Amino acid sequence: MAAHGAGAEGRVTITEIARRAGVSVPTVSRVVNGRSDVSPRTRARVEDLLRRHGYRKRPTASSSRAALLDLVFDDLDSPWAVEILRGAEEVAHGAGVGTVVSAIHGRSGDAREWMRNLRARASDGVILVTSALEPALHEELQILGVPLVVVDPAGSPALDVPAIGAANWSGGLAATEHLLALGHRRIGLIAGPPRLLCSRARLDGYRAALEGRGIAVDASLIVPGDFRPESGLAGCNALLDLPEPPTAVFAASDQMALGAIEALRRRGLRVPEDMSVVGFDDLPEVRWSAPPLTTVRQPLADMGKLAVRTVLRLTRDEQPDSPRVELGTDLVVRASTAVPAKRD
């Protein structure tokens, strides 16, 4: 079990406790969680500091109460949120575990409040669908001894916890190879934010597909986006304004693909007759975009399921198979791609 609270000498961080005790943070964590692999002298020194700074055990889940998991999103209006939740809830429900859903909006105040509530409700595990958790809160989770799993459709820089992602590079490769197989040679890419690993992986998949066909990558055909529809609209406009526009565009998110389709519609251009468009995600709504979108399916619900299974294993002190798992992506061909339009 774990510790929190403010004491007579005021609240200090666990890092500070570790510094004063002359030990590492994981050692403090081991003491707090009652593990045996700490020397008696170190344990006594750490316990004394913890006591003086008012750290006390968090309320433990009573044996009579059903288990709870916390599923934390940055924002619930993320297009990924409901699909991940759907998978997570299904597995948790089947295990008799309640799924507490929170959004922290990338705001540290919300995140701190969530952490306070998490402690009070003695949650048994946490699944984070965000990369926005501050290091201090991440450390606090560690010290609470609450198992943590990250679901990471965006491929964020790794925290030192089990993470579940998707095969972004393979998806970028498959999307681009599909367009090549249709006969496209000038293929635009509306890329995702370069700070996210998933954007870089999708871009590299696009490059690898072109290079596999001996086609040189034309940097003017790669335009930036932020995964949101507005950036897809702007990116597609930039591609259409090139002296020699592409005949197809791969948007690194479904929402950017919808923005690209809207840019084409506003110019009176048809999809796929005048331009093919491929997305990435396979959100439920793109089955009914006009036209239905060819896209790379991320198994978001499966990612949510695996996250719950992993965190439940961690609550039983079992280790995950691998610190990072990538689930496969699939190309789903619908009506937004076709052979290239003949140009003069």
Add this chain to the structure above:
Amino acid sequence: MAAHGAGAEGRVTITEIARRAGVSVPTVSRVVNGRSDVSPRTRARVEDLLRRHGYRKRPTASSSRAALLDLVFDDLDSPWAVEILRGAEEVAHGAGVGTVVSAIHGRSGDAREWMRNLRARASDGVILVTSALEPALHEELQILGVPLVVVDPAGSPALDVPAIGAANWSGGLAATEHLLALGHRRIGLIAGPPRLLCSRARLDGYRAALEGRGIAVDASLIVPGDFRPESGLAGCNALLDLPEPPTAVFAASDQMALGAIEALRRRGLRVPEDMSVVGFDDLPEVRWSAPPLTTVRQPLADMGKLAVRTVLRLTRDEQPDSPRVELGTDLVVRASTAVPAKRD
């Protein structure tokens, strides 16, 4: 507090307890919840029956643990789910209350399991976004004394609990008046399932708008749907196959409107040049349909917020302002509606 469990004489329903005691179900509920407005003789008789049938108090929320609300959907892939959740979570989070999300898939097994978990986690209140709860479970909630609020975008037949809906009739009226104001006179309606009150209210709003202009309702222009996109596609095809098709269509859900747009696209018809389309809901994705959809906004997030505020008031034994509240709907004009095409 309240009661559950199976005893020596086996589990019987609360209805059965009431029958054997010769009292009403609400009276049994008052006894279970320790209320004073029951005669001592009745109380003794009911308590005796409860004891003999093994009813015992549910675990009460310990004072140290943060409050929990249960938010129950029929299905999480309902287009409404994430918007309602977004509003509910925001208010609950602000009140330090955890939101436990469940889906019961209209299956009684799932619903019973959820009820078992609800009891075990001693949830402080329940918000149902479904009309699928069996009467037996509804009764069990009553007897547990857990406050219940229904969020009801579909306008289901009323349970005897506070319900939060939307102004469906006004929305149907506004959508149709918008098309009339553009100059449309033959306006098709793809209706929702007639068993749902919201469908009937939207239909009546459509009729009222036409009648307000002295236009007779043409029954051949009203086609059935089930709110899903496939039925919008089929309904729009049926309208287009009429000897004299309408120049505009009002689909009673956004998903049916997307299906209608797809039907038009497949025939090479343009929206809004060849046909205007109005939806109902204002789901986030229809801002980026092609074209962006004119629709009636249901304030789903606000409905979720009000539901949490209402259930929190009930947990403090305050009464809601009204047993049923309808939040206003608004017409949002985007690019899918225009003046009617000129016909020969």
